[in-house]
Amino acid sequence: MSIRVLIVDDEPVARRRIRRLLRDERDVEVAGEAGDGRSAVAAIRSLTPDLVLLDVQMPEMDGFDVVQALGADDVPVCIFVTAFDRYALRAFDVHALDYLLKPIDGPRLQRAIARARTRIAERHGARLDPNVLSLLNDLSAGRRFLTRFPVRTGGRLVLIDLAEVDCITAADNYVSLHVGTQHYLARETMNRLEQELDPARFIRIHRSTIVAVDRVKEMVPDFHGDFAVTLKDGTRLTLSRSYRARMEKALGRPL
Numbered sequence: 001m002s003i004r005v006l007i008v009d010d011e012p013v014a015r016r017r018i019r020r021l022l023r024d025e026r027d028v029e030v031a032g033e034a035g036d037g038r039s040a041v042a043a044i045r046s047l048t049p050d051l052v053l054l055d056v057q058m059p060e061m062d063g064f065d066v067v068q069a070l071g072a073d074d075v076p077v078c079i080f081v082t083a084f085d086r087y088a089l090r091a092f093d094v095h096a097l098d099y100l101l102k103p104i105d106g107p108r109l110q111r112a113i114a115r116a117r118t119r120i121a122e123r124h125g126a127r128l129d130p131n132v133l134s135l136l137n138d139l140s141a142g143r144r145f146l147t148r149f150p151v152r153t154g155g156r157l158v159l160i161d162l163a164e165v166d167c168i169t170a171a172d173n174y175v176s177l178h179v180g181t182q183h184y185l186a187r188e189t190m191n192r193l194e195q196e197l198d199p200a201r202f203i204r205i206h207r208s209t210i211v212a213v214d215r216v217k218e219m220v221p222d223f224h225g226d227f228a229v230t231l232k233d234g235t236r237l238t239l240s241r242s243y244r245a246r247m248e249k250a251l252g253r254p255l
Contacts, residue, residue, distance in 0.1 A: 003113075003120060004031040006049040008040040008066070009081065010058045014102065018053055018081075021109050028113065037061025041069050049076050051116050053100070056082040057192045077119045079112050084188075145198035149177065151184040160184055162201075166215045166231055168193065170208035180233070203250050205229060205239040213250050227255065 005028055009015045015033050022028050031049045034040040037058050044052060044066075056063040067075055083102040098112045149160045166178045170190050177184040194204050204210050211229065219227040225241035239247060248254050 003028050003051055003117065004047070004049045005029065006032050006034065006040070006043055006047060006052045006076075008034045008037075008043075008052060008058075008063075009055040010035050011055075014055070014081075014104075018104060018109075021104065021106050022113075024106065025110070025113055027117075037063070037066045037069075040066050044070060044076065045074065050120050051077045051079065051113075054078050054080055056080050057084070057195065059191050059195065062195055077116050079116060146196045149186065151177065151186045153184060158184065162197070166212055166233060166235065167237065168202075168210040178235070199246075199250070203243075203246050205237065205243050205247060207240070207243075209237055211237060219247075219255065221255070 003025075005022065007015050007018050007030060009018070012035070015035070019030055019033075022030060031047045032043050034043045038061055040052070040054070041061075043049075054063045054066060061069070063078075063080055067078065080099040081102065081104065082099060098115050100108060100112055147162055149162055149165075150157050151160055152158075160177055160179060164179050166180070168178065168190075169176045171185060173187060173189075174185045175188045175190060175193055177186065190204070190208065190210065194202075194210060197210065201213060202210050203213055211231070215231045215233070216229060217232045218230050219239060220230075221227050225244070227239035227244070229237040229239050231237070244255060
């Protein structure tokens with residue numbers, strides 16, 4: 001029996017790598033690819049793949065949103081793909097849904113495909129997967145946002161309590177978490193991190209800055225529509241006018 005696979009990832013390099021690794025699986029046929037969540041939903045509905053390799057972190061509509069948008073009756077067997085070994089992986093284990101960490105290696109992918117073969121055989125002729133249904137029930141109960149963030153420093157893995165973070169700034173291919181006088185670097189993008197943070201607590205105020213709302217002391221407008229933002233510890237930041245609406249939404253009133 002041939003297994004039809006859909007590859008979903010917003011990074012073309014990652015999709016090419018998965019496609020290349022799948023060549024060693026003789027019974028696997030790549031039915032298509034999708035580069036974002038909305039395209040993934042459309043492709044799953046039109047191509048009806050047996051298996052989806054689904055990236056978790058995608059802008060606007062992430063892997064969880066894709067599952068939720070489809071509903072239990074239309075969700076194929078899913079192997080989640082993520083670059084970050086943190087809170088989400090525990091949920092995957094609870095729901096017996098497999099996951100792959102980037103960069104994906106061949107042997108790990110082979111084991112995941114083997115598990116998928118068993119799952120597909122078990123649900124042959126049926127569309128409802130109780131594990132997916134359990135995940136959907138949890139999602140409907142409320143989205144889980146990050147509360148802790150692991151960073152590597154000095155050969156150790158340090159768990160940063162996000163309640164202690166003042167702001168987060170972009171640093172090339174990294175982000176810098178500012179905790180008092182300490183700065184912690186993590187390999188992450190601002191767009192992806194923004195999707196995982198509670199918008200009631202953290203607001204994107206600039207393309208390179210996310211701020212904890214309760215750390216803001218004052219905001220002073222300038223002549224260009226921007227605001228000079230001062231945090232309680234004296235740190236000065238800029239609220240760009242293109243991100244002004246986000247701050248207004250968080251405060252519940254216009255600036």
